[in-house]
Amino acid sequence: MRVHIRRRVRFSAAHSYENIPDDVFQSGAGIGLTRRSVHGHNFTVDLCCSGQLDGRTGMVVNITDVDRVLKGLLMPLHESFLERDHPAVAWGIPSTENLAVWIWRACEGRIPGARLERVRVWEDNFLWSDYMGDSSNTVYVTRAYEFAAAHRLHSPALSEQENCRIFGKCNNPNGHGHNYGLEVTVRGQVDPRSGLACRIGEIDAVVNECVVDRFDHRHLNLDLPEFAKLNPTSENIAVVIWNLLRPRLGDQLHRVCVRETERNYFEYYGEE
Ligand SMILES: [Zn+2]
Numbered sequence: 001m002r003v004h005i006r007r008r009v010r011f012s013a014a015h016s017y018e019n020i021p022d023d024v025f026q027s028g029a030g031i032g033l034t035r036r037s038v039h040g041h042n043f044t045v046d047l048c049c050s051g052q053l054d055g056r057t058g059m060v061v062n063i064t065d066v067d068r069v070l071k072g073l074l075m076p077l078h079e080s081f082l083e084r085d086h087p088a089v090a091w092g093i094p095s096t097e098n099l100a101v102w103i104w105r106a107c108e109g110r111i112p113g114a115r116l117e118r119v120r121v122w123e124d125n126f127l128w129s130d131y132m133g134d135s136s137n138t139v140y141v142t143r144a145y146e147f148a149a150a151h152r153l154h155s156p157a158l159s160e161q162e163n164c165r166i167f168g169k170c171n172n173p174n175g176h177g178h179n180y181g182l183e184v185t186v187r188g189q190v191d192p193r194s195g196l197a198c199r200i201g202e203i204d205a206v207v208n209e210c211v212v213d214r215f216d217h218r219h220l221n222l223d224l225p226e227f228a229k230l231n232p233t234s235e236n237i238a239v240v241i242w243n244l245l246r247p248r249l250g251d252q253l254h255r256v257c258v259r260e261t262e263r264n265y266f267e268y269y270g271e272e
């Protein structure tokens, strides 16, 4: 029986992207920064691994072995300036992408009985990268956004009674609203010169133009042509957002996740 486990470690550190060469930086690496300002994050790292369940111990991996490797790697970085104090970390460009790949490589094969499954590095609640050991250095970068919108769950394909029965108070004729969360995941190979797998500034611009600016503080049924005849369930919202972003982001688009409330998440990966 293979069981997956996950261990989380946090550290605080500064970075500045000062090692991205001038020509790459100025050519609009699209990292959403206009200057190399020194700034800091409370980085969060999840190491996911799996192993065979040991019938004697009831464990797959001894978590102290995971901690020894992961904390041994990351704790020296705590309260440091990554580029200046640890120039070899993440090949001198400590982006979330590079950190995820670097942590994977540093941990791989060092935890007895464990197979690495995923390293996730959060810069903050709005940006994180996943690396799953892909040999071509493909990393999945997720950006989170928020918008507030009203909607009414009502399907023209159903009778008034059926709408009322299925959607209950969400069928209220005057609508109701949510603070929606939106996660957009793109995939790309890490560019060794920039340490980045995507142009986050361009992703932001596209998502804001196509989705956030259009959806925020609107009544989805009344203000958006996409939902004039389409029931704005979160499932449909996720598919509509995918279809709005796909022509602009192309193949790099991997996932759209709509959070209606803290308890409801809806993900769409396109038609695989
Ligand atoms: Zn940063």
Ligand SMILES: [Zn+2]
Binding pocket: 151, 170, 176, 177, 178
């Ligand atoms: Zn609702």
